Amino acid sequence: MSLRLYDTGTRSIRDFQPRKPGHAGVYLCGLTVQGPPHIGHLRSGVSYDVLIRWLRRSGYDVTYVRNVTDIDDKILVRGEEQGRPWWAIAYENERKLARDYAALNVAPPTYEPRATGHITQMTDLIASLVERGHAYATESGDVWFSVSSWADYGELSHRRPEDMLSSAETGAKRDSRDFGLWKAHKPGEPEDAAWTSPWGPGRPGWHIECSAMARRYLGDAFDIHGGGTDIMFPHHENELAQSRAAGLDFAKYWVHNGMLNLSGTKMSKSLGNTLSVAALGEKGFSAAAVRYYLTSVQYRSAVDFSEEALAEAQSAWERLSNFVHRTAEALGTEATIGGALAPEFTAAMDDDLNTPAAVAVLHETAREGNAALDAGDDAAAARAGAGVRAMLDQLGLDPLDPHWDDPGDAKLTGAVDALVKLALEQRAEARARKDYAAADRIRDDLAHAGITVKDTPRGPVWTVD
RNA sequence: GGUGGGUUGGCCGAGUGGUUAGGCAGCGGCCUGCAAAGCCGUCCACACGGGUUCGACUCCCGUACCCACCUCCA
Known part of the structure; x- marks a missing residue:
């Protein structure tokens, strides 16, 4: 093939x-x-x-x-x-x-x-x-x-x-x-x-x-x-x-x-119905989500652009990204390196770049990987994690590629990390004494600051929205 | 008018003459102090009318609607 x-x-x-x-x-x-x-x-x-x-x-x-x-x-x-x-x-x-x-x-x-x-x-x-x-x-x-x-x-x-x-x-x-x-x-x-x-x-x-x-x-x-x-x-x-x-x-x-349409007609400079990447960024869509959105449709199909569809794509992309991060956190980043492309993925790509079918393989592999992580099957999880990462990388969508990182100030990031850790320690103490009201207040305060905390079997993980 | 492409479940979107695409959303369950994430299960489908066939969403004919190009445009 x-x-x-x-x-x-x-x-x-x-x-x-x-x-x-x-x-x-x-x-x-x-x-x-x-x-x-x-x-x-x-x-x-x-x-x-x-x-x-x-x-x-x-x-x-x-x-x-x-x-x-x-x-x-x-x-x-x-x-x-x-x-x-x-x-x-x-x-x-x-x-x-x-x-x-x-x-x-x-x-x-x-x-x-x-x-x-x-x-x-x-x-x-x-x-x-x-x-x-x-x-x-x-x-x-x-x-x-x-x-x-x-x-x-x-x-x-x-x-x-x-x-x-x-x-x-x-x-x-x-x-x-x-x-x-x-x-x-x-x-x-x-x-x-x-x-x-x-x-x-x-x-x-x-x-x-x-x-x-x-x-x-x-x-x-x-x-x-x-x-x-x-x-x-x-x-x-x-x-x-x-x-x-x-x-x-x-x-x-x-x-x-194929063309990308907006409200049923081709987006074009002469019609003036255009939308820029920057404008989408202001609406909260990440560049990776935009790329995923464009990749999740076969290149010859017409795409009727909508924010709803893009939002769905962003959710789908985050699911894959979450899985890769989850695997890297659980098993170490090195466990996600050197993965193989699934035969179905390769077959889909060879078939006139059928990226939607290729993306379906990604989701199936991610589901298997998540299940393996839940079950504690590290070998299967690593195999799935490395595979998903390799396939995403093939599509230019590797979530661990520094390309997608926010180019924030490294010193500032370090300072925020220290402060959040401090808050999470207090939350952990509150949870230990079953003072959930205090624990949730800390989490809510962090959420107001744009920081999402989620608990995992290996402790809390935080991300900036 | 000419040429080409399309019409798939609430939404996005693949595909095949007979077997679950996948995702998002919804619903039920598991897990969790709660939430998030995750897992399991589940509802919802192939524009319409004919034909071919043992059997068509999947092939053929017709109808409707949509899009692109025919002029600068990815």
Whole structure:
């Protein structure tokens, strides 16, 4: 059994067989940094993070490229609106994106190229397309891809030319479906938003950057290309057409993640119905719970976001986290190291990353482990504890990973620990003389301070809410 | 209008032609001074109408509704 993935191009589940044994080249369309990221974007980041982790676990040496589109019409508009340089807008949002990826434990890609750093690779590719007769420049200095020159156009999204409406881009193009490769600089646009090219000053169209950057870092042919279903057409279709027309094999598999909806419609920058990770944090949801929430749904399914569902996910996540902590406290942290992935977990992951089924295995294992702890079966408990930890770690959700710790002041934590211990000693004395009113008062006082105390067979344990 | 996906129990969410998904919430019990956590048990299901089949939630046809894309968008 090995990894099988749903491939949009063939509309089927296919065995993953890399072009180069032992290596996997993956390109993910990252974000256009016109605004701060929302959790729909983060869903994409988490989904592919899970894929990359699984590929690595499966023994592949993975080269993972996730681009940043830092030049685009809307970024220029934002700059104009805010009276700031367009590149200041782009970089600010890129930093926010990096911050949110990090918060959700999304590992950095191997390379994270910016569009503006690869203009040369793009103009080279465009020149090649013009030379081959698949693109043409107009008087204005724009360059268009000729859709009619490429017979396979539509092979990815399975659209027939007669079904297609005209591209939104206007200009002196020969066919309404032709899309822009190079946009001539227009009067009034920032001078520093233009680069020199054989067709005059201008900037690249959206689609060409991904073709150029994928080629630059992954070669003319690579394994997996990913992105959201919303950019399958026209973006990916255009990428595919222009790359193939330029003589490149391009991606072998196309993977698309489902949308995250809010109140029934897609969360998107243009609709304004967005929700950030920080906003969820203010509502009391932990970053780990958000990651768990996004992971507990298969990546291709649409997710209708709701706080209720997220709250349920947080409870479920805490159950797993509690179990791992409980095992570590009872048997020592070293007993939770080196666990094995359950065969059912591996089978679920290999089956087009069926994370909900994988998570079900986690819960079943945790239940067995909790029962073993209750029964005093340390060996079985350790096996379950280490297994759950290993499987959670595989999903980027190891509760003992320092990543999830609150970055609080270590000295302050030490001081609080000493004070709470003092209070708990007094409570223990009260309980010993069966003065439960006094004991409960101490516990209530601590609760008011945000400290939850629970009694375990090995004594009280406290946590900060 | 075109293309694709979906409709599972109070909620989230997998899956299979005949066997308990899993979680959250609820209910009963065990444990606990109480609580929390945990364990055991339990209620609640496959949009609707036909068809195929010994048997369909699971395959086929139709209907309804929802979502995405067809225009910038993960």
